[in-house]
Amino acid sequence: MTVSRRRFLQSVAGGAAAAWAAGPQAWAFEPVDVKNPLGSYPQRDWERIYLDQYRYDGKFPWICHPNDTHMCRMMAYTRNGVMIRAEQNYDHQRAGDLYGNHATVAWNPRGCANGFTMQRRVYGPYRLKGPVLRKGWKEWVDAGCPPLSDHPELRTRYKFDDRGNDSFVRMNWDQVFEYMAKALVAIAKTYSGPEGAERLRRDGYEPQMVEHVQGAGTRTMKIGSNLPVHGVVGKFGIYRFANMMALVDHHVRGVPPEKARGTREWNEYTWRGDQAPGHPFVHGLQTSDMDFNDLRFSKLVIQIGKNLIENKRPESHWLNEVMERGGKIVDIAPEYNAPATKANYWISVRPGLSDISVLLGVTKLMMDRGWYLEDFCRRFTDFPLLVRTDTLKRLRPQDIDPNYKLRDLRGKPSYTIQGLTDEQREKIGDFCVWDTSKNQVAFVSREDVGKHMNIPAALKGTYRVRLADGQEVEVLPIFEMYHRHLADYDLETVEEISGAPAHLVERLARDIWETTQAGHPVSIHIGEGINHYFHATLHNRAVYLPLMLTGNIGRHGAGGYTWAGNYKGALFQGSHWSGPGVGSYVAEDPFHPVLEENVRITKKHLRKTADVEDPSYWASGERTLTVDLPKGGPRCFTGKTHLPTPTKMIWYNNANFINQAKWIYNLIVNVFPKMDMIVDQQIEWTGSAEFSDVVLPVNSWVEFEDWEMAAA
Ligand code: SF4
Incomplete structure (x- = not known):
């Protein structure tokens, strides 16, 4: 039956009229009179649940x-x-x-x-509650750990080439320790000596990597921690284990203790790209960072590619305090990000390396307009040091006086505080500046800084100097070099390169200068290292230029800083007066441990048997940087100090390490099948655990049962 619209409305109206005819019920319109609704609410038990939950x-x-x-x-x-x-x-x-x-x-x-x-x-459901072994790996150990390089088909039988699809077997700790010990000894044996080297060659590793094993199978093992400074015992301690693996080498190869080798130690600072590589260029420190409390003293905070609000959440309140104290915030980032919403102004830049040009443009402008503190530049920076224009190398006192003897700095802070060695002193040498009062070259040492630098050294101009061999050369201070070098970075060009509006770049330069002139500190905060910036070395160095010009270094609230954390391991580094620091623990001689409680550990108790390797070689497919040159065949550009060895075992803690590796597909398909053992120490079951052979649960930081030492 079909009902027309008209008919439908008529019937609805009829229904409504019928309801009205039945008369409104009085109760429906009388308000309920309840004096205290909460007092008479029929059922309030449920409230206990939330009243109780605290x-x-x-x-x-x-x-x-x-x-x-x-x-x-x-x-x-x-x-x-x-x-x-x-x-x-x-x-x-x-x-x-x-x-x-x-x-x-x-x-x-x-x-x-x-x-x-x-x-x-x-x-939570992913919490690891007991140690587990990968089923195929357990069977391999049960079979006596037969060398997989000799029988590559075993890699399929025991699923070394199909990790991630295998199942896991729950075992108790004693059993798991036994399996692990057996495998470690077997791996050390398998890849030691000429037979081991032959196996590694058969597996296709580069000859220089095989050679770098130096006959010790323990050197195919990689042991590491992520942010180990967060627990000297629990995390850093794994490096002590790496060092102690020399005992296994001694046992396996029968070499005397002094020749026994530990494993390779995987670092992570560079692996994650956190290290700001330009920092050591500028001041020799691995990383410069501030006590964040200092941020409150800044009156101009410039954030470049840094997001304290979303990425460093407990630190965002420092920006509130800057605002409360009348400081300005400038944000330089490609996107209008959270810090930009809180900034006085946002300088948008193209992603990539364009913000370097902003910093160089600011520097040029400040040099052009005389917005710099000459005295600071002279006393605290290398701006006055002379460079030869013929060689572009620093002019050295020996160039002028062949009999020049380096100043004796022993007893000075370089030695007494900074721990300079004679060898380093020799390498660093002394320097030359142009003494404007005498109109001639003056020699200075690294101690001639601050109040000890009393020569009115030139910052600008070029000068002619006669060398010991009679040659006359042109020299100029580094300041002058920068000024010339930055000639290209006018505001229009900077805008063209970076997309940053010229008027904002100028405003930034003016703000840095005016804040300085008002006696207030300026700081620049950048986000970490090469993980944030292409050409991070250039970026990091460019950050310091405006700060050097204005003396915004070395005072509360001023400076150039990154943020990572890993370098804070340095807090536990030793000095000649304090002892070997964290080295006392991780590098104690495994063959002669100090057993007496009251002995003060010194360097003589240490022996480093393990050496550092960057996991990046493993992550990029177990390769060195070797290039097939058009002429001359393949050439390895990886220096001897950085050469990796083939990886047969990895053991790491405190990270979802495999999950965080780049090019993971290549790793899983091409690298993992050649690895004999992967150990993962985790709080939870992660993607890394999924591809491991041994998964060891750890206490989380709320479950510590003993003292720990850490830094942040
Ligand atoms: S340490 Fe813990 S509470 Fe603090 S920021 Fe990191 S995750 Fe958050």
């Missing part, structure tokens, strides 16, 4: 320290022994050193959503 019967402080370098102090609340929630602990000011120095309250609050939900990780 109840706890225990609590303990803990430090959150995943591979993100923040190390926030948190408080865990427990009920019946189960952690139910985490909160910021607001007690960073209690952290202090042996000398009584304490952090400021300004460090509070710290923490982020990841830390607040740590209990979900601890009790």
